[in-house]
Amino acid sequence: MSSSDIFFGETIGTAVLILLGGGVVAAVTLKRSKALNAGWLAITFGWGFAVLTGAYIAGGLSGAHLNPAVTVGLAIKGGAGGTQWSDVPLYFASQLLGAMIGAVLVWISYYGHFHAHLTAPEVIGAATGQEGLVDKSAAPAAGPVLGIFSTGPEIRHAVQNLATEIIATTVLVLAILTQGLTKGLAVSGTGALMTALVVVGLGLSLGGPTGYAINPVRDLGPRIVHALLPLPNKGGSDWGYAWIPVVGPLAGGAIAGGLYELAFA
Structure with a gap:
């Protein structure tokens, strides 16, 4: 595939992933949303459908990695169906750009709801030293949105x-690397569906402790956007934690690539 295929596939696919994934969290979180308080099940299934949609859109162009951890795993796998290490930087850059675009689109889609939520008295009160005056030094590490x-x-x-x-x-x-071991799974498009279901399963089983980033750009790109957007009373972007959802997934992708080479290749 060409560099332009990788760029457009990963940028568009990751943007859709974050738009729909971040969108479901916004729907459940923000005041005056019709889905307010819909809960964790809605979030996990929303992220699964987000992965499914982004993968189907990008699959024909870039292979729909949409995740640097997947790119690392495929690069370690190498061979047929693997990724060339020379293409890895382009995948990473495209995925990060797409994630940032998707986060901006969530903000645009819920613009009025962000304002209603962040100007609510209880949100303002949590970040103020005096009534009605925002104390910037007291802003929490993780802001309310x-x-x-x-x-x-x-x-x-x-x-x-x-x-x-x-x-x-x-x-x-x-789970992604071993799809090719089942005849017809990846070719038929069922691979994207299986990946989406794995994401739902991970959210239900392992999402409780950290919110299951499982994707460095899914976390880093939107976090950068949060830091840059003109959101009132938004609080901090929690940069002290930000390395964990980057390093953890990259390490996990590398381990998965190594396990595949050891046990399945």
Whole structure:
């Protein structure tokens, strides 16, 4: 495939992934949304459908990695169906750009709801030292809408959080790499559906501790957008945690690639 195929496939596919995935979190979180408080099941299935849609859109152009961890796993796998290491930087850059575009589209789609949510008295009160005056120095590490853009732990323990992301991503990437071992699975398009179902399963099983980033750009791109957007009372972007959903998934992708070479190649 050409460089332009990789660029457009990964950029568009990842943008759709983040638009629909971040969109379902916004729908469940933001005030005056029809889906307010729909819960974790809605979020996990929403992310699964987001993966499915992005993969079907990008599959014919770039192979629909949509995730640097998947790209790393496929590069380690190599051979037929693998990825050339020379293409990896383009995949990474395209995925990051797409993730940022998708996050901006979520903001546009829910523009009024972001304003209604972030100007609510209880949200303002959480970040103010005096009534009606925002105390910037008191802004929390994770702002009140950061979860729409990126992930965060329920219990902040770096080793556990990192391990959770590594384990979940290893399962995801290994499931993707082994699809070719089942005749017709990837060719028929069923592979994208199976990947989406794996994402739903991971969210239900392993999403509780960290929100299951399992994708470095899914977390980093929107987190950058959160830091840049003119959102009132948005709080901090929690950069102290941001390395975990980048390093963990990359490590998981590498482990999955190694396991594939060891056990399945």
